[in-house]
């Protein structure tokens with residue numbers, strides 16, 4: 396049985412990963428360590444993994460009460476806690492999803508990005524090194540490569556050239572991971588994925604934000620000319636890629652993960668409006684983000700040929716499923732927007 400420490404498993408991608416693992420790989424035990432910042436939401440672990448699959452358990456608590464899952468509220472910067480968890484639960488692998496992840500927030504408040512994304516990763520690495528863990532998997536981002544012009548794609552050999560405090564902190568973490576491999580022989584992999592979309596994404600990011608606003612007939616704020624290009628990856632496909640890395644990747648390898656779905660922000664927004672039957676007049680162009688990267692695109696051929704991974708859904712299918720999920724889960728959306736979700740931890744754990 397694999398014994399995983401998943402950090403940030405109450406966030407968007409981490410919770411989708413925990414759901415997939417508990418649903419499809421019952422031979423794994425997961426300790427899920429999350430600080431429950433504004434982006435961490437235990438309600439993400441209460442419902443079904445994908446809209447078409449059933450609840451994780453029958454008592455309504457979803458995946459939180461699964462015997463193969465232990466949730467712990469805590470900070471990845473707390474070395475003593477990490478060490479205790481690794482010893483107590485005989486952890487063999489750390490998968491580090493925990494991060495401050497929103498570029499706009501990194502522009503207004505960069506310091507917390509250095510604390511969590513850099514110091515937190517360093518803290519986890521020190522434990523991985525001292526406890527001689529089998530593997531350390533760092534979930535990184537294509538944003539570490541900087542921006543592209545109209546042509547070309549990022550490969551794993553593209554030099555790191557981050558442009559925002561967020562991507563600079565993620566690049567620093569990637570370099571630390573590689574340095575721990577080089578200096579102390581820590582067995583690691585780094586995955587760098589493109590923009591994820593799917594259920595349970597905090598509605599500050601493009602797709603849930605625009606969907607939520609459109610549902611409420613509110614303006615859709617679009618940065619600049621709306622022609623920024625991102626490569627979109629359905630979150631479940633990102634999770635299956637990480638599973639392939641966990642099972643098959645040789646140590647020290649870095650993998651780009653992308654969906655081969657380049658779209659401008661406006662193209663994505665038009666699709667949302669069409670699906671919801673809302674008018675384009677809701678779009679409002681607003682002042683651009685400073686230093687906004689124009690285009691990202693991923694060359695994922697290494698993971699496709701090396702680990703036999705493929706995305707399972709097309710963008711057209713994935714975006715429809717995603718919009719429909721937010722329409723069907725408006726209570727989840729309303730709880731996040733109102734801040735109500737932050738009470739969920741107390742209701743689940745207050746009396747335990």
Ligand SMILES: NC(=O)c1ccc[n+]([C@@H]2O[C@H](COP(=O)([O-])OP(=O)(O)OC[C@H]3O[C@@H](n4cnc5c(N)ncnc54)[C@H](O)[C@@H]3O)[C@@H](O)[C@H]2O)c1
Pocket residue numbers: 402403404405406407408409428429430431432433434435436469470471472491492493494495496497511515534535536537565587588589590591592597
């Ligand atoms: N969302 C994307 O499109 C995307 C794309 C590329 C890479 N990534 C990377 O994937 C990872 C997950 O992204 P996400 O979108 O799920 O982020 P998210 O913001 O939704 O979730 C982050 C989670 O980490 C937790 N966390 C934050 N600081 C912590 C700390 N100090 N200790 C413990 N937990 C802490 C939060 O509570 C939250 O649950 C991040 O490392 C991010 O850089 C995300």
